[in-house]
Amino acid sequence: MDGMVTANRLSDGVVVFLDAAGAWSEDFHRGAVLADEAAKAAALQTAAATERANLVVGSYWIALETRGGHLAPKELREAIRASGPTNRRDLGKQALGQAPDVLPRASLES
């Protein structure tokens, strides 16, 4: 299953994603998509090292899925975390063009 490694930046708490170079990005689009267990393990190891270096806190792996042709976090919690509050589209990554291209549903309508 595709995945990505995420954390919160220590200095301001902003949600960040681990990119292919092992750096942290605020932009979901720049996060490295991890296609297999080996890539996941390596990314988590890199993330743990940056945690020890006090750049981020609480790093972990999230599952991704393709929705409407776009890659996005599978769990609603992670989709909201990667986007911003669903009742405030003017806040968070969704307001900065850094959110997944498919956002969690704003309303609860089907």
Next chain:
Amino acid sequence: MYRYDEFDAAFVAARVDQFRDQVARRLAGEITEDEFRPHRLMNGLYLQLHAYMLRVAIPYGALNSAQMRKLADISRAYDRGYGHFTTRQNIQYNWPALKDTPDILAELASVSMHAIQTSGNCIRNVTSDQFAGAIAGEVADPRPYAEILRQWSSQHPEFSFLPRKFKIAVNGAPHDRAAIRVHDIGLQVVRNERGELGFEVYVGGGLGRTPIIAKKVRDFLPERDLLNYCEAVLRVYNLEGRRDNKYKARIKILLHEKGLEALRAAVEAEFAALDREALALPAAEIARIAGFFAPPELPQRPAESARVTQRRGRDARFDAFLRTNVVAHKQPGYVIVTASLKPIGGAPGDASADQMDAVADLAESYSSDEIRVSHEQNLILPHVALDDLPAVYDRLAAMELATANVGAISDIIACPGLDYCALATARSIPVAQRLSQHFGEGARAGDIGPLKIKISGCINACGHHHVGHIGILGLERSGVETYQITLGGSADEKASVGQLTGPGFGAEDIVDAVDIVVEAYRSLRASKEETFLETYRRVGMAPFKEALYERNAGSDI
């Protein structure tokens, strides 16, 4: 308002300095997150979904205009221009940076505010009636007692590492607006047969995953023994409360496992063994603290206002506002005004910086500089002259703070839920928004009458769903948001825990499900005067359940 003395100011300033040092050491990598976390939590700083969250204490929900303006300024300078008033009468900022928090705390300290003990396993911010000191018929103003408890509990060395958090609420009027029966200790101010002031003491109430209505452990506790008795309760809890399982660590579980009689006996034994003189409250000290809460000097005014009567006659919205958001003050010619933080379709409890400033301005001009925050997430101007009501209303309306819905179906309590909270399992705010839009503030809402909907986005119950007339609990089932409904809860002097209707409803169906419950009530009520809660208590769950599950094809059962 209580004014900090030198000790208070020095204590808060010292804490700001300590936290500044702790943050600097954390950012420099000198301490780990595991080492730092307890420090930040003791200063109200959480890490949530999108960012850090700072919870600022508003002791017993009381603010002056300078404090409210400071809250607005902080939201502009360090956050995103708004704040969230909570069911604990606090305010939460959703986007502060860790590196800025020492400056934010310093700003708060400049107006005698802080974020101390808004988290952690300690005695939390003491809460009270938002109408305290203004409402008619009060036995006594609860705020002096709340302030005394605040001073006693701040950095109390024995009670800084309790098995779990501990919440105290004080109510001074016959009607309980402070939800004291769902607190760890609930204090109801009463007079005994000799006319002396004291308290009925309730212990072991709480919501969360195990909702329990507090039990009365004392019919009358003399005023002077307030701290002695609380100390005895806390000491028993601190020694006997479970530390092996955080879900069983609250005093309500101790009460449940030990039984009322045994808990009462243990508390009374501890109370008897205390050196009662050390913590006894001298009458002079109570009077000194009460002096800070002396009623404002309100000029005599006629009980009626021609200006208000005329406006009511020609302005239906003003008239509606008066009926729902305005209650009589203890002094004739004055009223208590509730500014609704529940605009139709809005996020409950959210206030923009401009709205906070507007309320501060109104308080300064029209309410003796006083503002209150209610646990139902609204803002109150407690001392408004009736004659000034049109001016106050117009300003509130211009700031979208005049929705005529206090106590009505759209005056919904909701926690931040999965839109912000790291603990949440489902969203709360969008459910509140859709329910609010669905029922609105029109004729139908008026016909439905008083009805408290309370929504929590997880089992921790920050949205008080257990004590909602209609409670909604958001859960996650197989990756999908699911909402359970409870009926018949209440947080007042006739407190009760709501009963689960049955299986939950999907996000698409929850509004329809609530509508079915409301329509069932309208068809079941004995008269238009019988409220939802009265009807529920008269007819019980069965007809509501039948309406929900036997006629609702939309449910996911």
